[in-house]
Amino acid sequence: MQAFKRKGRGLLPPAMALLVAAGCHTDHAARFEQLTEDEKRLPENATLGLDIRDGLEVGLMASEPMLLNPTNIDVDDRGRVWVNEAYNYRPTLNGNPTTDKGDRILILEDADHDGVLDQRTVFYQGPEINAPLGICVLGNRVIVSQSPYVWDFYDDNGDGKADRKEILFQGIGGEQHDHGVHAFVFGPDGKLYFNFGNECHTLLDRDGNIVTDQDGDGITNKKYRQGMVFRCDIDGSNVEVLGHNFRNNYELAVDSYGTIWQSDNDDDGNRAVRINYVMEYGNYGYSDELTGAGWRENRTNLEDSIPLQHWHLNDPGVVPNLLQTGAGSPTGMLVYEGDMLPKEFRNQIVHSDAGPNIIRSYPVERDGAGYRASILNLLKGRDQWFRPSDVCVAPDGSLIIADWYDPGVGGHQAGDQTRGRIYRIARSVSKYRIPSPDYSSVEGAIHALQSPNLSVRYNAWVSLSDQGSKAVPQLEKLFHSNGNDRMRARALWLLTKIDKGDTYLLEGLQDSNPDIRITAIRAAQQTRKNIIPYIAPLSKDKNVQVRRACAIALRHVKDPQAAELWATLASQHDGKDRWYLEALGIGAEGQWDSFFTAFLEINRDAVKTDAGRDIIWRARTETAVPLLAQLAGDSSVGLKSRLRYFRAFDFIPGEVKAQALLAMIRPGDSGDDLQLNSIILRALDTKVVMESKSASDVLHTLLDAVYGKPEYIDLVTQYELKSEVPRLLELVVSRASSSIGHRAAGLLFQLQAEKQVKEALKQQPDSIITAIGPVGMERSVDMLENLMLSRSSNDEIRRLSAAVLGKSMAGEDRVLSLLKTHAIPEELIPVAVEGLKNTWRKAIYAEARSYLPGTENNPDAAAEVLTEAELMASKGNIEKGKTVFQANCATCHQVNGQGQDFGPKLSQIGAKLPKTALLDAIVNPSAGISFGYETSVITTKNGATLMGIVSSRTELEVTIRFMGGVSQSFKMAEIASVKETKESMMPPLQHTMSKGQLVDLIEYLASLK
Template identity: 55%
Template sequence: MFNQFSFKARLGIPMLFLGGTVLFSAYQHTPTSRFINHYVDSVLTEAQKRLPENSLAGVKMAEGLSVKTFATEPMLMNPTDIDVDARGRVWVLEAYNYRPAITLNPTHKEGDRIMILEDKDGDGKADESKVFYQDASLNAPLGIAVLGNVVLVSQSPYVWKLTDTDGDDKADKKEVLFQGIGGEQHDHGMHTFVFGPDGKLYFNFGNEGRQLKDAAGNIVKDQFGKEISPKNYQEGMVFRCNLDGSEVECLGQNFRNNYEVAVDSYGTMWQSDNDDDGNKGVRINYVMEYGDYGYKDAVTRASWPSNRTNIEEETPRKHWHLNDPGTVPNLLQTGSGSPTGMIIYEGNLLPKAFQGQMIHCEPGHNVVRSYPVQKSGAGYSAEIVNIMKQEKDQWFRPADVCVAPDGSLIVADWYDPGVGGHQAGDQNRGRIYRIAPENTPYKTPSLNLSTPLGATLALQSPNIATRYLAWKALEKFGKSAETDLVKLWNSDNQRMKARAFWALCKIVDGKKYVELALNDANADIKIAGLRAARQLKLNVLGYVNELKNSSDPQIRRECAIALHGNTAAEAANIWADLAMQHDGKDRWYLEALGIGASDNWDACFSAYLKKVNDPTQTLASRDIVWRARTDESVKFLASLATDSHTSLKERLRYFRAFDFLKGKVKSEALMSLLKGNSAEQNEINKLALNHLDVDFVKTSPVAKAALQKLLASLNGKEYLELQGKYLLPEENPRLLSMIKNGEMVRQSAEALIKSNEGLALVKQITSNPKEDAVTVKLLEGIKSNGGQNSLDILKGIMLDKTRSEQVRREATRDLGDSDGGQNLILALLKEGKIQKEYIPVAVEGVSRAWRRNVRIEAAKYLGNSNNKTSKLPPVSELIAMTGDAKKGVAVFAANCSVCHQVNGEGMDFGPKLSEIGSKLGKDGQYLAIMYPDAGIGFGYEGWEIKMKDGSVLNGIIASKTETDISLKMPGGIVQNLKTSAVKSMKMMNNSMMPTGLMDGMTKEEAVDLVEYLSSLKRK
């Protein structure tokens, strides 16, 4: 086997490895280092590259830091999450049993494990491992928090509380803390719990979490008495609660998969959020309490691709509804990725650039990085700084990062060709690394929690588990700890001062120390004081009134947030004072104002109008009108929407704002905009009609007349969008004319058959042999619909021997263009009901079916089927081959582009693949293509929808509201359904990506395809 040490000796260079440590400062920018990396790439086999001793080859570290292997397989495997206790031991959640029903991987019948890894001799390597807990119910848990002798484990649908009652490092008791959270083993369910500086627990779940139930199975109610369920909140959420799980507060919503919330000493929350794969919209958020973060439409709950007025131009912004009033801005958008664990580093061992900053794992890009932030108005700005970047081995998948008691970083490496996402290509490997300045021994500071001084010293630890023990000790000491805590309060280290503050106000004297904090010179301490006042239910309005005129926008932001849920008359007046200080440029501040006025908009806006007679005159006041949620703002909104001194494009934001208002006042205001017929007025009329309710328009003669007039002036997509919304029977002749003329045939036919009158017209025409020319065009329009009416029409013509051969052939071929039609074709072939001369046409019609079994089964009826598939070599051989990426483009176009896009080219059905090479190595690419069921991306699950008319549709749900479902089908076709017409919905077990896609490829084609996909990387 290749020997790394003899390799170094032969080259005669500074040592590449030293006891598992990578010391990059000596060589990382030298020609020699580039030669080393090239040599490693060219000499090591794929199997050798996967060995633990070679795991750090290709790693690039930030200046002043080195990385060392702490533990590897077989000591652990597949680490999903870690925590580091006060003794410096690393607790590891393993996921050997990750999604076996999908991955088809073997499982341990004993269940997954929680491991404790310990370095006993201080050399930075684990010497001992032990199993804290293993049970068949433990299946790939995603979050662990070590709190003394209690361990909280997050594994949807449960959060378990494991207790070691006798100190033997074995769980003796298992209880349910929360339950009913999402589906079992779902990556978008419950994530890690974090002990906060205020003595509370912080946690979150992704958009599969949906609801929160207590140990008894009851829906949990939040601080406002609202059930934490889709009834009141949507998508991913952030929470805070007491250590026993009581007094749960919902602190933010509408994230996609917010993986781990990180809380700094001031009580400020930060987290990452993943986008729908392939849309380059991964983001980092400052979590403004009670904010909506825009993954789904806040009103309709429609998905982000759904068309809307003033829709953002760039997909990464469109993804989060950033143009909508009520959406909190993103701190930073980082492009593509698969973000996971995050912490706030508040130690002093790492270089100063990382102190007080987020440190985050991004397995999609094989990197651990930081996002240094700067205050910017009421919000923040940030940049990306890499800490540990693996440039040679795409299997490096940092899943979590923690801070050890000595201030070093401990990083868990899932180590896999993929990044989770419901699949695992490797079950047995996993690594833990330690990052610290060069030559820093791993020594855990001693603790003395028997005195107030010792507990106060422990409270200053960079390690969360240590701070928890310190907090519990200080609680026991109570007021006797005040002297030592006050000394810490008076220190120059502002973050330590904040920690002392939280302990003083929660344990010693709340009112006294809150008021001291509110009078402190440091804005962050003032903000912590205001947050504590809210938690302690002190005189919040009085404090806000004193701070409302602060020159610091961050303090005023917090004042606005503190008004959330307060409906006292005084609250509205204070809010108006805060609103008067909006400069028209700071979106963070505007959204804080919106949060503060929630459920009190009528009073707040009324108070504001007493200070601003005409809120349409300044940028700042226009913002307030745009963000408002009250009937009193409607007339101003209408005025701004029709202000001819501003371009119509700039006014779109005001039309969009109408969507967030309901009722008669809004409808009458929009009705008043329907006038005139100039080019711009027609645009305004169209916008007004788009934002009115359908039922209102149909019952208003004036509105209906305006709609008909507007429809007459529109063409193409604009016409079809508006007619598709209102379905006026009077427009059916025009739709039919468009179909006859070949104008947007599918969309026109879809609009036509949506209404009862239009469907009757289609049936009348297609049943008349004299109308064959029009019938062929109608069949082309309805072929991909998949509804029972469409299938009945196609089947009827196909089997009608009195119809012309041309129209029967078209009907036969078109019937195979939908899932329901394909099922029907197979049934008819089996029953022998398709005439012999039409069998080849029927088989041709299903030849592009996404389901391989359909294609194979249908081909059997040709009689001379030559259904041979090429035998490809094993993946281990394929990944060693080099293909031609240019040839791979053609293979992609022929096999993949019907469902996937690359840089906008192809069909928008499955995940976009523009940067798939950054996410998956060649081995991961082969696994994803050959075994699609093993890795169904969240949001791309197939659904079987049974309609009340008897039809069955299969596709991906692009958007779902209370009234409408948008179903994406292979080929990028979108079918819009009414939920009232749906009988049942069932998620499919299999991927909608066809199994055996490579079976018909030659070895060269398969290798070329993967070479091309691997070249698609982040630029």
């Protein structure tokens, strides 16, 4: 154990100088703004940069060098703060130093109870610990989430040091990845809950075997998509997948009723960060449920805005979002069930979001079968280095905050390894006294069970569970009390686990509080093999959320009565409540044929009501196809309103669907007919279209209508129409310098039409050569090389071929290879080298320049780089910076919808990164590539080498986005390899602009909030 005194840099000064209290925000704000940048970073000024909610105080409990880079914390029943550190975070990307000893797990303690953590114990440090993302303290057991492992550490002798460790789970994604496995939490049902992000694709047990889910299926990305939510027994057995298709669901929270809440991050810059109520077994829509395609892929009934498109919210089978919070980097979460915070925060979600430097709450209200929420700030950082990575509840009801404290916000990059802070929020932070709970007696354990702190509740649960029937009278007393219903729910969970009879379960099912009835349904699901007798009496409950729980409980229940019960529940849908509709869909999964048939028996006019149309839209059975066709083909209703039904066809396979869609094809060429036919063709398999004369005729009519547009190229690619070669050549000639011309040229080589291309070269050499340059296939590069080197080519053709040869990645390599072998004529060397000027691989251009005539290994001299000191001493011009952005950055980035959608959107980048971090992102773009924007090199089987960002990848197709915002899809059968590189495609812009322009650019970016 190491004691820390209150002196020296990074440690706490006397009294409570490090405190922001209610009523002094303005004074602190003014003092903070008067500080220099270096002074703002000092621990003694830490709380000056924070705004706290009225009625509360925030105090700094610990800072560097006591701890560094905290990723996740937990607070044990003694009030000690356990910390995961991340000194070794992503060194191969950001170039930061590391320690061979590995990262640390710390215990920080306030020995004299004055609100300052003054003692530190290193619980464990080892080379296998690298930036762990989760910690959960359960008595003498500590669960540490560290992809690809989840570790169980044990302190057997109680000295604060790990005595042994075991693997709990493994095989979980890549090591040191933000989208890996996250923290475990203890649930009110005595189970463990945890989640992982979309870098993880499977779950293995301690012996390396694939873990099976509640259905007996292996937990892999074959059954589930993207990030997942789990529940398991305390020993890691009986794993259930409770939700999937998240992006990076960082941490979850479970309230006393067993309701699960969590946050999920978006693809950076899309303002689509969300908060979810995790409806058990739901799909949350990050990628296409059936194909796995990314959200940017075109689909029928596409949502109106990117934040909604991002989660496929118009698709049947996607659970709605509770709340979308815009841009951010969401991290730790809890449900606050204490009484120290003001009333508006009690029994509500509290969440840390490191991106906008904030701790906030989301007050939740019932909304039909689901919920709605608003945003209520609790703690806001004016200091943009404040990066709250986690929030926990101490046993006294105060909040403990972990602060990564960094100019950046993860995403594979850390700008500072020397700092880290722990804060505490309370009515008064001058004292921190934690009473010693008594777990040995039933009365003491009952009292501890009502703690807001999960570690206390865990110990209480174990004690009461071990005491069994002895604990029942006191648990019964708590359950029958007229006090806090959440405490009653905690008692009910234990009673249903200890008492194997139905007494307390039936009491819960008949309780006046719908949340208690829901708790009882969930308890019955966990403890009773046959759920039907317990939910049947509630199938017409007046509360729709209770009926929601009943519907979910029917999932995979094979009892003959299940279909009838489901039909009863479905018949109470009001046609407006998407939450209830998705609960019905979850309940019917795998049994749609019988469930939907039972529904139609009592709802014969389903197509005539909003509720019936909803059920038809959500159904996954061929029985629904004729009704879907009736709704989709109803010309008395506008086509836009019918798009949802056409989209629903995508989720029902089979011949019946194909015939229904073919019957809806219209032979006309009016705008409405073309739009309708385009939708139908998208929903049909290629083989079906080509085998149907009517569909094939419509396809060619549609090709005529969309000629010259991206959709034309997509259709020719999808159907491999060699008959379109002449028109593709016309596009190449007329649109040689555009993305359409480049795609048409590439498609010609894909269709093996080189002979026709060579013939066209005789008539239109300039256009053909210009369009071929970016194609990047081996055959297209060969053609350009031959044109450049052939003596039969005239000088103009040779020069143009030399100029465009390096316009693709394969072409760049070819130019350098030809230079090395001195194969390029001397007069063409400057032209060929100039063609490489805009390559993202600057080393290629530098080496090529060394072959310029009269040059001896003389690459570009290093440009002067703007320093942080120069930046902070300067004041840029926002309008001039906007002009610089439009000239240099808008080809890859969007701001408020303007610019190209290639790299992360930057509309709110100023709220996320301070100026110093913006400078680093510009100067060192490869040091912190946002997840989902990694550069990939794609090699096709026909010899093309392409470079871009993989925006969507399914078993059948991969879609690549290229600089300039153009996307292109390739069948997986055409792909030889897809390799991710560690270099950003963003060029080092500091070499292309003056220091003044860079200052202006950063001033503009910093203003985007």
